[in-house]
Amino acid sequence: MNGALLSVEDAVVDLPTPRGNLRAVDHVDLAVGAGRTLGIVGESGCGKTMLSRAILQLLPRKAKLSGRVIFDGQDLTTLSAEKLRKLRGRSLAVVFQDPMTSLNPVLTIGTQLIETIQEHLELDLAQARQRSVELLTAVGIPAPEQRLTQYPHQLSGGMRQRVAIAVALSCEPKLLIADEPTTALDVTIQAQILDLLAREQQRRHMAMIIITHDLGVVAGRTDEVAVMYAGRVVERAPTPALFKQMRMPYTEALLAALPKLDVPPHTPLPAISGRPPDPTRPLKGCSFSPRCRYSAGRCSTEKPRLSPAETLEHLYACFHPIAAGSGA
């Protein structure tokens, strides 16, 4: 994508394990423009979190990254630790699944917000404090002044996630990465947090990446979706196009396997047989082929490339894609 705020080019992440090399991210290309939301969907172990860590340059020490991560005109893979530290939290922010891991349990909410703001913006204490109150109000926390003096454990899970979002938004980031931001939360709280993220994203014209295992979460709230399986992006398309016509059998199977409210009870679910391949034992062919009902011929011997379908925007990696005009 031209003029993208973030573009990931041919990213590969290898992790050494006792069982051998684990390729967590396998030649991934992605791009997000300013003000746009990209959803990355996949099951556990598909590499979606490692990909986000690669973007943030927060990979485990032993991990090897190749490829480029261009953010706002700079290749992050070549930046010094100091420059990266200045960038993260300022123009590149992140919200994790478990807010307890991103908030410091022994510091008050106020200290954490004010510290982040003063680290990146030239504001005095009173101004930083004022800004903290505004941020807490913006993320829907009642009695914000009082909250500044509280510790994370004194808040509920939903409130903690709101605080984590406030910290992430504190310096007006250009890109917000939300990694399973609502997975640990109850469904009524999940809806509120997703609304909050969407509202702030629009208001601030931020780019956002939502990483999730839930196709329901990306459907109504993203512009583009990338589906990952076994370290690779296997399908990528504008959200409406993807849900209208899934081409990659894995995406279709993933959607079909979800229990739906409009189906009568006791209807057998179309389950995907088997399980994802061992990432330390890469398959020669398509990683999904052992579980795929359309698998035939070269599927088990050759890897399909991610390539465009009818439109340049809809890409998929499959030799036997679901025919246009059928299903979904």
Add this chain to the structure above:
Amino acid sequence: MLQAASDPLMKVENLVVEYSVGGKTIHAVSDVSLEIARGETLGLVGESGCGKSTLGRAVLQLRQAVSGKVLFDGHDLTTLKGESLRKMRRRVQLIFQDPIASLNPRRRIGDIVAEPLVIAGVRDPEERKRRVSEVLSAVGLDPTLVSGRLPHEFSGGQCQRICIARSLVLNPEFVICDEPVSALDVSIRAQILNLLEEMKARYGLTLLFIAHDLAVVKAVSDRVAVMYLGRLCEVGPSEQLFARPAHPYTALLIEAIPVPDPDVRPTMSVPVGEPPSPIAPPSGCRFRTRCPRADARCASEVPELRVVAPGQFAACHHPLI
């Protein structure tokens, strides 16, 4: 009043469970009554902390009730002790959320699945082996391949299969499934849900299926009970309850589910806040602090479960139907 059928296998009457944490009392289950008919699956939904797991444990007498009765096949489990309780428990089994944590990491699968038989006094090793092989095959695992292996050699989905096999080895009549699929990935979840349905048909089970995910609950349940902060809000036949919820909380839960369809625009939801603490639940209707329909009566008077449609009951002063 909550008559499920003429032949209830499990009957919970006015059950109250409380526990104290740091000198404070948590009202986990407050005056809950339920019936589950023989061969039925009752889904129990609610958000974390609503008391649904505590209710499941109290039914099994793993958590002592303050008051109320748990009638299983006519016997009040709350009054049973020692050997007679153990005997009754064989007929009731439990499957947990985290399949990996539920299996002893140092024991072999064959021994794990055989343990309930050992405890139940099945002395003949051949008989035990035969039963273990039968249930392992039933859940889709090859007994000769898996019996000698350790839990860490299996994925989460396979561990849940092993847990299900273990719960079936004593031929129970009633199985409580407490969030059995919420730790599993979407593609594995469907396999396990289908397996539970198959096992139910094959062994003639009655199920109490506890989960927070409404779509999952609907997929397997004949009737659904909705819990909020220790109380039942609504009970009814699955299809009917999802098509026409009577309690505003049920409606809110249904509304909040993200739908995998971009044409269904997520409603910018009403600010509904968070559930209050079960240490000091609101007076009257416990949902009133988040309810758009709440008025003065809701604060003063606890709503009773009342019939709102055939087979459907709601505890609300201002039901939606």
